[in-house]
Amino acid sequence: MTDITLPFAPVQETGQASYLDEGHTLLSWLTTHDHKRIAILYAISITLAFFIASVAIALVRLELLEPNGLFLSSDAYNRLFTLHGIVMVWFFLVPSIPATMGNFLLPMMIGAHDVAFPRLNLLSWYLYVIGAIFTIYVIISGGVDTGWTFYPPFSTGFANGHVVTAAAGVFVVGFSSIATGVNFITTTHMLRAPGMTWFRLPLFVWSMYAVSLVMVLATPVLTMSLLLIIAERAFGLPIFDAAQGGDPLLFQHLFWFYSHPAVYIMILPAMGVVSEIFACFARRQVFGYAFMVYAMLSIAVIGFMVWGHHMFVAGQSELADLVFSFLTFIVAVPSAIKVFNWTATLYRGQISFEAPMLYALGFLGLFTIGGLTGLYLASIPIDIQAHDTYFVVAHFHFIMVGASVSAFMAGIHFWWPKVTGRLYHEFWAQFAAITMFLGFNMTFFPQFIMGWEGMPRRYHYYPAVFQIWHVLSTAGASVLAVAYIMPLIYLTWSLRSGERAGDNPWQATGLEWQTTSPPPKRNFERQPVVTEPPYMYHETGHPRSPDDSRPVKPQGNAS
């Protein structure tokens, strides 16, 4: 057994050792049942996945500098963007916030000392790793060229990559998100601390609850649709073969029944994270707490009923088109409620611009643009024009990268002192946050313009008239790359040399801030009892005044 010393801070203040000191061997990490350690295992894995997928798309963006390509064959180009999609969606975005911050914080925020099923939690990480091994095998053995959507008849009959292995990888990783979902729902129902009523739950917990519902109910349908693809390709069972009476469109229905809700799997956790951060850095109660809760739940529910908007040009009936278009407009209402409530939370707040807040503000702007362009695509005439163009690509990247990754970074910075016991370097973090915002807009705003002008997505060669936008986009991507690498450097540096954080560096109200940083193995020294609603940054009805130096009221008596 090798002894690996981890570069984390030891805890001196209390008698209890922190969760990081519960064992320093690699084996102690790989066999842990502690939700906080599993969160860290996930964080390392998804960071690797993020950089694999980023390298793939960086090559694609370089290739697109020239209208007739630079250095890739068309086959390699197809395989790279497919790899980018598969790894980013299933190995980074879907597990990103739930499996890392959700795992770490959900039990702490409700005053529990672990999730309901700790061994299932560890199993979910191993399932993720097995899925990742399949995917790495696909990468090494030459890739797959179907796009992340695996549409038949191309995937079942004509694609010449490793479709079966790639689909099997996604199949396995699906069970990892189901396991996480089951665990979170049961934990929230069964293990809340005394006094932690449903409407005292922090909004992050609500977002985890809503996202778990979607994970548990949508993922199995994806799993089944991939299984049918595997059955057809590997065993010759003609499920989607039109020659035998099969219907390729049926696959699209099954696939989008998962993959549209999956978009909400990616954005709901982000909404939870920024709700915590806006309240803390504006020193304000979240405006319209109950509305925020109902908005998240209705997004989760209505999100199940909008999948047909991916199929407006696929030959659906006109009635189905109209219904799906209408429901897609409806799902914008709770999203808009949330945007207004965040804005109202900021109003008359004592705002300070630490890095988490900068990322969160970036989220707010990018999410609004991404959401509003979603309304363009929800209206059928415009979608028929913009379908499968870079306009769509830009739209969903504003949501998934602009909003979700911003929120992910915001959360990483916000809870970094809690997780590691150290402070990150504030200046570099602020610099990275602003760089990311600028780089992101430079990458994806040109894509709106060229998409609107007719540049189709996934094309290798394109007319020279679009070149200027592609060049701008690639330039932006390189700025974005810098913004992604910077946090890796200064956060790693802070593990050893960062200032000691103290238990509650942001003076935040949640239960997770009332235990030590890093927390002990069982999170709290004694069972916390919750006495207050969340976010009591000031008395109800009076915004906090600038010279108010009273400490905030914590949500419970965990300390």
Next chain:
Amino acid sequence: MSDVSRALQEPWPDLAVQREGVHFGIWVFLASEILFFSGLFLTYAVYRSFNPQAFAEAGRHAEIFYGTLNTGLLLTSSMTMAVALRASGARSRRITLTALALTVLLGLGFLFCKGLEYHDDLSKHLFPGPHFAIASPPAQLFWSLYWIMTGIHAIHMSGGIAAVVTVWVLFWRRTIPVQNSTMEGVAAYWHFVDSVWLVLYPLLYLVGRS
């Protein structure tokens, strides 16, 4: 009671809450499983509504003898599982172990019959492909669904049997005492897999025979 406390696992405060938690968790998981199978049922419904004649004809080729026998075996196994759950609630070690063993045997009997049936199906060229026995093309859709549905169900059965065997060994070796908080999840899963079969049986064996 110190004997019973060995059955208590992290993070539950006591056995009653643990039992409730396991029960709740397994139902959330079963909700997920229902959605998993509903993808198949939807596919079946769509294709059958497109090709009612071909599905009726293809369904008449299914081995109704094995299908019916297996339905009987599974229903009986659900009964023995229900007995085991009740017995474990009463801390009756002997009845629990016997009932669980019977459940495993009935489950294995199901898989054995399924194997014989697969053998017959294969020798009658009922696996879709170039030498398929039925001329009408949509019959291949029916038989594709037959293989996928029964195959996935058999995998679920095997998982169920493995889980029951595990619980049986834990009880037998007295690693944990006989009580129902551990049984709760296994029993709910077993009944679920049985009820999936109750849907598959009419869809695959009775269609076209009325």
